[in-house]
Amino acid sequence: MLQLEQFEVRERKLQFIKEYDVEKIHQAKLIVDTDISSSVSLIELAHMVGLNDFKLKKGFKEIYGTTVYNYLYELRMQEAKKRLLNSSQPYYLMI
Numbered sequence: 001m002l003q004l005e006q007f008e009v010r011e012r013k014l015q016f017i018k019e020y021d022v023e024k025i026h027q028a029k030l031i032v033d034t035d036i037s038s039s040v041s042l043i044e045l046a047h048m049v050g051l052n053d054f055k056l057k058k059g060f061k062e063i064y065g066t067t068v069y070n071y072l073y074e075l076r077m078q079e080a081k082k083r084l085l086n087s088s089q090p091y092y093l094m095i
Contacts, residue, residue: 017059024049025059035077042068
């Protein structure tokens with residue numbers, strides 16, 4: 001029940017974001033998903049998709065429920081975990 005309410009709140013917030021901006025934010029997420037090792041700044045990412053950094057930060061948080069940096073951090077941690085679990089090398093040799 002609580003998840004449904006949170007989803008409805010998020011949906012209401014999305015009504016205030018233009019469809020064009022939503023598409024650009026999805027595009028920014030795709031860029032982040034594609035190259036998690038990239039060190040592109042938030043401003044550079046925003047320019048790559050044609051938004052300003054404020055719209056990207058605010059919209060990303062509203063759509064995905066987390067910040068761009070936190071999302072990237074979580075992706076990197078998942079990748080590191082996967083590598084550690086699937087490797088036979090001692091972890092200190094992987095650094």
